[in-house]
Amino acid sequence: MSNGAAVQADRYDALRSWAGSHGAQLHPNIEIAQDPVTGAGFQVKANPPGLQVNGGDTVVTCPMSITLSYLNALPNPPPGFRQESDESQFPSHFLKGAPPHVIGRFFLIKQYLLGKDSFWWPYIQALPQPDQQSSWLIPPFWPDEDVAYLHGTNLEISIREIRSTLQDEYEKAKRLLEGWKNWGDYTNVLYNWAYSIFTSRSFMPTLVVPGISAQNDAQEIDWNSFSILLPLFDIGNHDMTALTSWKINNDAAGSCEFVTANERPYTSGSQVFNNYGMKTNAKLLLAYGFTLDETPSLQNDYVHVRKRVVPDPNSSQPPPPAPEYLFSLRPMMDPSCYVGGISQHNYRDLEPRLFPAFKHVQAAMVLDILEQILKNNEALVDPSIPSSEEYLRRVLVADIPPEKAPILQIILATIQQKALQELEKLDENEPQPFEDEELSENQLLALNFRAKCRDILHNVMDSIQDSTEDSRFISLMGIGN
Known part of the structure; x- marks a missing residue:
């Protein structure tokens, strides 16, 4: 050893x-x-x-x-949670002005700075240490030359958003803490470290904390606004x-x-x-810094596709988070696709008849496209079909009357266009290492990830091509008549 x-x-x-x-x-x-x-x-x-x-x-x-969490920073934490002494507590304006998840990270930093004087020191010591950055640098904190290998993938935007959010959170919290004891020791690096620790190791309180409903009656705590170590x-x-x-x-x-x-x-x-x-490799890489290898019994490679959300010009509120859908490497309903299988659970009975174009596409994405089509084209609405969910089930197996065939055409074209856009982003941002350049572990991991993304998108494109040769498509389009 x-x-x-x-x-x-x-x-x-x-x-x-x-x-x-x-x-x-x-x-x-x-x-x-x-x-x-x-x-x-x-x-x-x-x-x-x-x-x-x-x-x-x-x-x-x-x-x-x-x-260890935000709860420990409160002057009166819920029963059963450790309370700090009054003299070591954060100032009240900091606790009132900073979000719970930010306070939790600052509390972890405080325990690290306390060293052996912290109740949690044996736990803090066993964690990846701030000065050993390679042990906790998840993609949002990779060097820019490593992050460049993820450009063009769906992680590029996520990394940019996380970096911006963390910097904003840190600066606002640091201003609230200004002048308090050793406030200058709460560095940006330590905040990033605390984020990494909570992101990769914490749990949602609603899953692990006893008696939340009873505690809610006694204290005003938003149990979904922070996580717990x-x-x-x-x-x-x-x-x-x-x-x-x-x-x-x-x-x-x-x-x-x-x-x-x-x-x-x-x-x-x-x-x-x-x-x-159920976390896809994209989620695992972003939060933990690793991916699961493909095996005969497990496939965890997916491309996350964000829907474009147009802000409401009449609203002063920021738009809600854009919905995300999945493209999969193997067919979604393959037994090895745990994440994909769960997302398609309601359509398992359709698997034997599933239209080829939808094998690698999350059904929720097809439903979203379908609802937009019906919203914008009343002629394609079928009064005999009671709901968009029932309409979706028929579309998934291409069981629609010929006069509604444009629905299938539009859906296929929309999916194809999105896959092509994602492929173009990969092509435009393809890394060009020198022939004898030695790549870092991060860069090799990123290259493997983007190669899987490319394979997924090609599989989606191929399945759409297969659909044009399917007898149901030929019949609906009246080809050969």
Whole structure:
């Protein structure tokens, strides 16, 4: 074991000891181990041989008393959450003027700056450290020369928006904090670090905090406006195929358990994964800095397509977030497409008859286009079809009367145009490294991501071409008559 690995192992031991002394529990057959690919995670102990973790076993339990979030910065946090001493609390105008998620990040920075004087120091030490930027630099914080390799992908806009938002949040919060104690130590780098930690490790309170409904009656807290860090609990690495549950305990202490539900036991030496939800590779790369490789049983590559939203000139309010839809590498309903499969759940019964053009396209996108067509062309409305949802089901299998055939043509043309636009953006921003240039890990990761995006868009285009040769399309268009 290298010196660095030994130091980190000691820090995980200290984390486990500290968390355990405050009520956290880790399954006796599990240890924290380093994996060369996924990093630190939960692993069934190799010694003594024969140990295992069964379905229904609790992997880890985290009491609310050791969690870290915006709640801990409040003068009177909800029962069960640790409260700071009065003299160390942020000034009241900062707590009133900054958003909860920003306060939570500043609170994490405060604990880091406190060092060993912080209650959470064993946890802070086990996190990726601010001065070891390679351990927490997710794409929004990559050097510009690395981000350039993502230009033309759907992540380019997201990165630009995140950078702008974070800079604005930091500057406003820093002005509110000006003059308070060591306010100058709250640097931009530390704010970016805190964002990265919360983005990659935190949980929504509504999923892990006991008794929220009762607490809402007593305190005015917007539980959807911030996230929460769960020490020790957050060690588990993500696997969207893992069967898990998070069990909330409404006892006096208040805690959350990570329970495995896999049918087969985790055996000696194997990693025990948590499941943080259905996240595409684009989302994983943006928030965590990694993607899942394609395998026969798992496909997680999608292009996120943003709908263009035209601002209302008569409204002073900013437009709502633009809806996003998915194009997939494999057919959406392929068993290996977990994210795509969930998005198409209501249309599973149509799979055997699904029109080729829609195999790689999220049905919600087709519905959006359909509703716009019907809104702008009354002649294509069919009074015999009771709803746009029912109309969609017929469109998805090309089961519409010939006089409504323009609907199918417009939808195919719209999807094709969007795929072509995305391909053109990739082409226009294609990186041109020198022949002997050694690429960074970030650049290689980005090149692989953009190659998958290109493959996805070509598959969408090919499926549209296949549709023009489909007998249903030929019949609707009257080709050959």
